[in-house]
Amino acid sequence: MSLKHGLLGLLSYGAMTGYELDAAFKSSLSFFWRAKSSQIYRELDTMEKNGWLTSERVIQTDKPNKRVYSITGEGREELDGWLQTPQQDIDAAMSMRSAFLMRVFFAGETDDASAIALLKEFAKKCAETAEALSAVPASISQYGGLIGDAERRSKYWALTAMYGEHYYKAEIEWAQKAIAILEGGADEHTCD
């Protein structure tokens, strides 16, 4: 149910349209959660039926009409309840799901050269992604200006950005170690 709670969290900063929520996801949560516009609109519908939100149609003449969502008391309770019961998500964080590692596992079915190429491409992408992530702190301070109590909140936003730095650094280190093993150890034997 994280998308629903992510939307609630954003709406706790203030009322927004589906379009703005979509943009907020892209600009601030996109590093660890993404959602297609179509899914966001669907979830907002469900959440309104749950009584977590209310919506108001705003007629515009210069632009297309829009629908502004606001969090209700019930929605705020739901958000608080979610924040107080993190155990499931902590457990879930312990179980990764990686099609890439599945490929590494079965890379023995092809040749070492292909596996090395796979790992090099992976390391390259990690470096690119880490580079792109370094723009996040700037995005945070910009975004923070628009939201109340930003001092307190941006502290946590920065922690998620810091996570990204650590994460990609570790990924790259592993990939390089793996490449070294495959390149160096091709005709060597471990003596115990």
Place this chain on the structure above:
Amino acid sequence: MSLKHGLLGLLSYGAMTGYELDAAFKSSLSFFWRAKSSQIYRELDTMEKNGWLTSERVIQTDKPNKRVYSITGEGREELDGWLQTPQQDIDAAMSMRSAFLMRVFFAGETDDASAIALLKEFAKKCAETAEALSAVPASISQYGGLIGDAERRSKYWALTAMYGEHYYKAEIEWAQKAIAILEGGADEHTCD
């Protein structure tokens, strides 16, 4: 489509039943991919309809009857094709999805003490999981004994285990750094 290709990969080691595939997932791929038995049986059905597998019913008197799956030529082609087109999975590996980080992002909605507790519990779980993961190399050598060409293959299995070590180490380091920031910086200010 990774579950399908994971099953193909395991069946490329030799014919197996759905039950054995389920166990193989649990014992060797479970660190980066899990599947419920019901899903495995459903996928095997689909894969047989695709012509990637054939199955044969084996009547047993001492135990329940079983159904042994074997990879076909078409299935082997599918597996090879998958191994040669990794780009999508590399790209997918760059986008994480973490409900836990969503919680960290919105942790400003509660108090610092709750956030610190969240991070401590996370770090603890990471340490436990990393500990459990250290048993994987043993499981690999045991499993390797049952499979042909194990020397070559186990090299790659070990790389995925090594990934786990790096990964949890980085997670713990980040969490500790985050805790230190929240604990130490509570009434401090950054002077620029």
Place this chain on the structure above:
DNA sequence: TTAATCATGTAACACGTTACATGATTGC
């Protein structure tokens, strides 16, 4: 004139989870 931005959706499909169902044998 062409692309981007604003703005909201529907329908179908793919993948994963949960709950349920069955029933024999073997070890404690």
Place this chain on the structure above:
DNA sequence: GCAATCATGTAACGTGTTACATGATTAA
């Protein structure tokens, strides 16, 4: 006697993706 292991599935539901649909305004 009770739990674990062996062995296979169905049905319903939840979540995420893809493809499609519409149509105005504004800047290059």
